[in-house]
Amino acid sequence: WVVADTLGGQILIRLRYFLRLSDDVLLDVMTRFQAEMVKGLGRDTNPTATVKMLPSFVRSLPDGSEKGDFLAVDLGGSQFRAHRVKVFADGKQSSQLESKFYPTPKEVTEGNGTELFDYIADCLSDFMETKNLKHKKLPLGFTFSFPCKQTKLEEGVLLAWTKHFRVRGVQDTDVVSSLRRALQKHKDIDVDVLALVNDTAGTMMTCGYDDQRCEVGLIIGTGTNACYMEEMRHISLVEGDEGRMCINTEWGAFGDDGALDDLRTEFDRELDLGSLNPGKQLFEKMISSLYLGELVRLILLKMTKEGLLFNGKVSTALLIKGKIEMEHVSAMEKDKEGLSNTKEILTDLNLFPSEEDCVAVQHVCTIVSFRSANLCAAALAAILTRLMENKKLLRMRTTRRRLRAALQPFLLPLPVLRQVRDSMRAELEYGLKRETQAEATVKMLPTYVCGMPDGTEKGKFLALDLGGTNFRVLLVKIKSGRRRSVQMYNKIFAIPLEIMQGTGEELFDHIVQCIADFLEYMGIKGSRLPLGFTFSFPCRQASIDQGTLVGWTKGFKATDCEGEDVVDMLREAIRRRNEFDLDIVAVVNDTVGTMMTCGYEDPNCEIGLIAGTGSNVCYMEDMKNIEIVEGNEGKMCINTEWGAFGDNGCIDHIRTKYDREVDEGSLNPGKQRYEKMTSGMYLGEIVRQILIDLTKQGLLFRGHISESLRKRGIFETKFLSQIESDRLALLQVRRILQQLGLDSTCDDSIIVKEVCGVVSTRAARLCGAGLAAVLEKKRENQGVEHLQITVGVDGTLYKLHPHFSRVLRETVKELAPQCDVTFMLSEDGSGKGAALITAVAKRLHNIGQK
Ligand code: BG6
Ligand code: GLC
């Protein structure tokens, strides 16, 4: 600050209240104005709002397709003028403007309404005469820079005069009809008033013609005001929710209810009292050019009276209202080098300034205009913030809408699920019938497991468990009779990807290597133990100790195995190793092993369900229904291999494009379509495909598809389970995603969680529909009204996922209401079941030999 002497120092102190507009105060002003806007927009709050937020019925910015020849008159600013505008739709956004200015003497601005509108009509007629337009019928736009309540574009009731206008008999009347009436008196011209616009809206449209992004119109002139494009759904005073409309804020009235009283000074109050509209337009009076000169005058007057300026001599000129105008203020502020302007202006006021006076007056001007700019910026910031938030909301709404559209196909309503249940039921029948089973997709493989363990099983057994998340080797000790119990020792081994997808020999050599390690580890290498082989892939069996691999599923694709007997392959690998010998007694699907494990505890368990890496079911079927196996007595366990359900296209109508992408990227395209919608190995992949699509649509991860998201298989079941856990806060979800290399915002995390939910829910419901088909079949087999049955269940999806099991149960209740199902979780895996089956088979075998 340059004023360092005592006088200047005093001036500064006197004016400190003007400088009080610190950033904090301005932020506060902004917040207050934001609240005022909300108040003005609300239907109930508008009547008492000072900031009127007037709908303008201008709904869009020009898009360049406008064309034509127009007239315009512009009343309310410092100059009254008439225009002719020619707009060409030539793709170059070009236009031509001719204008003429007319004076607005006091008789016009403070006279009566008829005179005012007659005067406007006269000027227009003169303009048309000058431009030689009298013969033309032209549309007219009426820029009328005062607050008008509009109900359509070509009508507006004046709410109150502002600025230097005070014309009698116009307030509360429609200014467009008044102008029309006045124009009708001119028989020689034919003008059609098409639109009434505030100057702010006119400004926004002018600029919007060149720059589509122009969404705010700001006037800082004789008066001050702003308009902006508001979302229709926030404008409760106008019908309709779609699109936007320009709102004339009439911010000049901000503070008329006292909201700015703490910031207004004694000079502001004095100025207001001397104005044409006391108590009104208080914000405008702190900002616009009509008032700044007067503010300066009042300050100088007071300072002079206090002896701080001009030797304390108050000239008569300084006492005259309006003597200092905006032009003077800017001229004095422009005096950067010398003081000549300032000196001249002050001398004209008979003030005889010293150099020091000139400097001080300059500072007063600067302070006043700075405050004006600051206040104006604060209110503008409020509008910009609102626009930004509106856009964010809009973005969120479109995101929601597109998200809903993307996820909609996953929501399978009950009737669709019933259809699924019924087609599954039909497929089960095809698989059992001799004529249809060859083409059947659900293969219904006989397992040669015909009974449940009865507690008489005993002995030591080895078991292998291949095909789920883990490969295990187990030693199972079964005791019968009163000490009936099962003891298990097991070891998990990894099967590297290159072995799962290498050659068959390598795979079986690796398995035997693991067995050798286990035997070594347990110290039982010498004993030739009976072995049960849980092999969780479709096998066609002709006896319990033989199984021809129909085709690999899930993550396996070792060569030279399909069509081969897996027991033979295992035996050969043991022979190749030539280190130990084993007695392979049974080969068992994991569903069968699970059913047996649970059946050992609950004899009512006649169904085995796996919802894990893969998805499958087995159940005890009446022999008479199994046409491809001889005999009609008793029951045999059927491994349905329902994962292949839909491979004939029967569920294609519910498969989404994401399902097709997952299928195409899998090891077995076109195969296991139902499994690919219901099991752990694929759910994460479906989620990943959806996320990629949403990202491409710009709805996620800021539209950026990261390296991690490109990686197949990043979403393992366990991540899905974690993300969907209700116990996790959003922040934790975000952390999981970050672990996966997905840099997500909180909004992203919400969406990802929703996607996971939709995908896993569909899986559970589809699985429930399938199970309902099996249950209904069992019920009909038994010929009962109500079926009481236990389903043995295993699998990581069922066990780990927070909602899968519940949704599955609920669906089954809905789709098989006559079945009372107990779901029994297999705690010990299918290895135990395989050992039990082995024990039974061994016993029968021994009996047979005897
Ligand atoms: C295990 C069984 O408990 O569950 C496996 O012992 C079976 O044989 C598995 O394949 C299924 O679950 P997941 O999720 O491991 O495939
Ligand atoms: C006054 C008027 C308003 C106009 C502004 C700028 O505030 O009330 O309608 O936009 O001045 O001219």
Ligand code: GLC
């Ligand atoms: C796959 C296999 C099937 C197995 C299921 C669950 O569907 O084909 O045999 O039971 O996965 O592991």
